[in-house]
Amino acid sequence: MTTPTRVLVLNSGSSSVKYQLLDMRDTSRLAVGLVERIGEDTSRLKHTPLAVEGAETREFEGPIADHAAALAAVAAELAKDGLGLDSPELAAVGHRVVHGGKYFTVPTVIDDAVLKEIKRLIPVAPLHNPANVMGIEVAMELRPDLPQVAVFDTSFHTTMPESAARYAIDVATADEHRIHRYGFHGTSHAYVSRETAKLLGKAPAEVNVIVLHLGNGASASAVRGGRCVDTSMGLTPLEGLVMGTRSGDIDPAVIFHLNRVAGMDIDTIDALLNKKSGMIGLCGDNDMREITRRMNEGDDSARLAFEIYVHRLKKYIGAYSAVLGHVDALTFTAGVGENSTAVREAAVAGLEGFGLAVDPVLNETRADGARLISPPAARVAVAVVPTDEELEIATSAYALVRG
Ligand SMILES: Nc1ncnc2c1ncn2[C@@H]1O[C@H](COP(=O)(O)OP(=O)(O)O)[C@@H](O)[C@H]1O
Ligand SMILES: CC(=O)OP(=O)(O)O
């Protein structure tokens, strides 16, 4: 029998599943797809079997109740193309797991004890770890013999020094309850910072990079010589930048006030800050395309939301410039970072004193792949680097199972 060389990657988000089937001999994609709006009546599955000659993208719309149902639908689509989970060519399933706490510093083969720990971390990643667990359980049920590998969002950030990773709260309380800054999107920050070094023609050890991962969830990281030294998310993916539906940084006393004065209970406040804040809370939309369209039509609330978003970004760019001391590159990635020329332009505007500038023509030029958008003479490179969490997860999972 030939050695299996394929890896199925499941990237389960709070309301979506992105998946890819890769052949690791050349990292080519055999199938890619997405299930969106899980839990709503208008869930959508989009599946593209790239390995099947002449096959076209298939799309379905209709209610998909939860991540287990979504994964069953994905498995069925893959099976239609002869790429199902029963394939002997599968070497592993790689799972994005958002919270790995302090324990998981590297990709890990999932057994009962690992799964138990991922479940124990649900309270600190309530939007994400439950979805990750469902993905793991469905895949395990379909192929109990296959290695299931967890690749953690938190791993890349475990190199942060204590000065960045600790909150200034009572040490005994923090230690007893493991209250610590963990950071997320680490797979993306790792991949994108390495690709940025490549774009500059240097080794990762030679460059200091600020990465802005701006998707629905958003985070910034300061990467010195390939190692993360600070990141904007903390105990949970709520801290830091303004996001699609999350507030990012606030005075923690807002929570006391909402409880004591506004009479909200803690679960209501949790939902308010995680699901009804950020851009959706500020202007009713969380899609940057819609926000910029409204802004260009003169909508004041969309403009203010955009300005708050950009103001927070600037603060982190300044902070991480100071943390790093010397910055070689500022890199934009993920849905907003890769696509929104308006956000990139506004985030860097006025930062000439930091050596930062964006060339308007390069910024507007649409292109696949990593590219520079700063003027040739700029002191700090500004880059757009498409993230590829799925490739990074597949590479890690395959390396682990191949030994
Ligand atoms: N062409 C575009 N212009 C501006 N923003 C975009 C564009 N395409 C996608 N986005 C933004 O990217 C977001 C999704 O980013 P993504 O990295 O896929 O997020 P997630 O992984 O958290 O689901 C969308 O909500 C939208 O705001
Ligand atoms: C950790 C996190 O915020 O992830 P996402 O951006 O996928 O929601």
Ligand SMILES: [Mg+2]
């Ligand atoms: Mg994402």
